[in-house]
Every structure is written in C-alpha cells, then in structure tokens.
C-alpha cells in the first residue's frame with residue numbers, strides 16, 4: 001500500500017465537458033487525515049486467495065449472470081440489456097472466474113483486476129484483508145497524485161508527448177476491437193505511486209452517491225444512505241465520444257449488488 005500524507009486538497013472539477021448531473025463540481029476544499037491505499041486494483045490472483053480461504057461466493061455467482069461487453073460475449077447471452085448502453089449484454093455464467101461467460105477463464109489474467117464483483121463483494125474482500133474501501137475523497141486525493149486541479153492523474157494532457165497513459169477505448173466506439181482489461185500495474189504510476197486510477201476498470205468507493213457539496217469538509221464520508229455507490233476512474237470502455245469519465249474529477253455510480261466486466265476496486269486502510 002501507499003501512504004497518502006493527508007492535508008487539504010481541492011476536490012471535484014469544473015471541466016466544461018463534465019456532465020452537470022454527475023456533480024463533479026463545484027470545486028471545494030477537503031481535508032483528510034493520512035491514510036493507506038493500494039497502489040493497484042485487487043487482482044484475480046488476490047481475489048482467488050480470498051475465495052480459497054473463505055469459500056466466499058460473489059453476487060454474480062449467486063444470481064447466475066452478469067453484464068459483459070458485447071464483443072466478448074459468446075455463450076450464455078441473455079435477453080437483458082441496459083437502456084442507453086446497448087453494448088452491455090447479460091451473460092449467464094459470467095463471473096469473476098469466467099469474465100466472458102461459459103468457456104472463458106482468468107488463467108492468463110492473474111495480474112489483471114478482478115471484475116464482475118459487486119460493491120458487497122468488494123467490501124467483503126476488504127474486510128477479510130483487514131482493510132476497507134476508500135472514501136470517495138480518499139480515492140480522489142490519492143488519484144490526483146499530489147497535483148492540483150489537473151484533468152488527469154498526470155497532468156492536463158491525455159497523451160503527453162504522444163504517450164498513452166491509461167487503458168481507455170481506442171478508435172471508434174463501440175465497434176473498434178477492444179482488448180478489455182490490462183494488468184493492474186500497466187503504464188506509469190501517478191505522483192503517489194498509484195497505477196491505473198484512470199481507465200482500465202471503474203473502482204468502487206465506500207460512499208453512497210450524492211451531488212451536494214459543502215465548500216469545506218473534513219474526512220467526508222458521503223451521504224448517510226442511498227441506493228447507489230460511487231464508482232471512480234473510468235474503464236477500458238471510456239471514450240470521449242460518449243463518456244469522458246476517465247478524467248480524475250469524473251464520477252458515476254452503480255447499485256451495490258451490480259457487477260460488470262469493467263468494474264473492480266482497490267482497498268484503503270488507516271495508517
């Protein structure tokens with residue numbers, strides 16, 4: 001894990017191309033105590049150890065299906081779609097062990113982020129590991145890597161000197177061929193040593209979704225309750241033609257029992 005020194009930072013953003021309903025802004029001052037956070041997302045190998053030691057069964061395994069990007073779906077395709085996002089298909093038997101459904105495996109993806117894990121699954125892993133999920137404020141402070149009000153975890157340019165810095169969609173969406181997830185330590189880390197805080201997979205945070213902010217907050221925990229949990233960072237499917245949420249201030253949410261092939265998590269802990 002990486003130690004984040006704490007202190008005050010400017011949270012949120014006012015990028016003109018952010019969506020107002022996402023509540024990225026206004027920019028506000030947030031003060032945090034020091035904390036620890038995983039340098040990278042939890043991998044398939046790490047999650048496998050957790051399952052082996054505890055016998056844990058994920059929600060997707062119990063429900064019997066999960067959402068898979070259409071290019072990867074082969075067997076088990078159901079008649080389940082997401083309004084406004086027809087590239088997601090429900091696949092019977094899609095789980096963290098078989099991310100594309102029956103016949104697929106994570107054999108050659110041990111160091112990729114675990115996916116098809118719900119918020120509840122992520123929280124169970126964190127508890128087993130003696131950790132917890134990061135608050136949204138912790139996630140963002142860590143993701144900013146010590147930089148102030150930048151668009152990305154490394155600065156304002158998406159690809160400085162033409163160098164790709166994150167795993168986001170390449171080419172026309174959603175038809176160009178997707179490679180899906182990459183190993184959790186792909187690309188250069190940010191200033192705090194965190195890998196892939198932009199792109200690769202969305203990351204669950206501890207907070208319930210909300211869009212109301214105070215101009216100043218100390219160790220904020222988000223709303224007391226809600227129906228969806230905040231996810232941060234964007235995924236390999238993000239592309240500025242439809243979703244530019246790989247920006248470091250960007251945010252969205254999903255219900256705590258949902259799982260998809262592009263959402264994972266990293267853990268935090270007290271110092």
Ligand SMILES: [Cu+2]
Nearest residue numbers: 234238243245
């Ligand atoms: Cu996106």
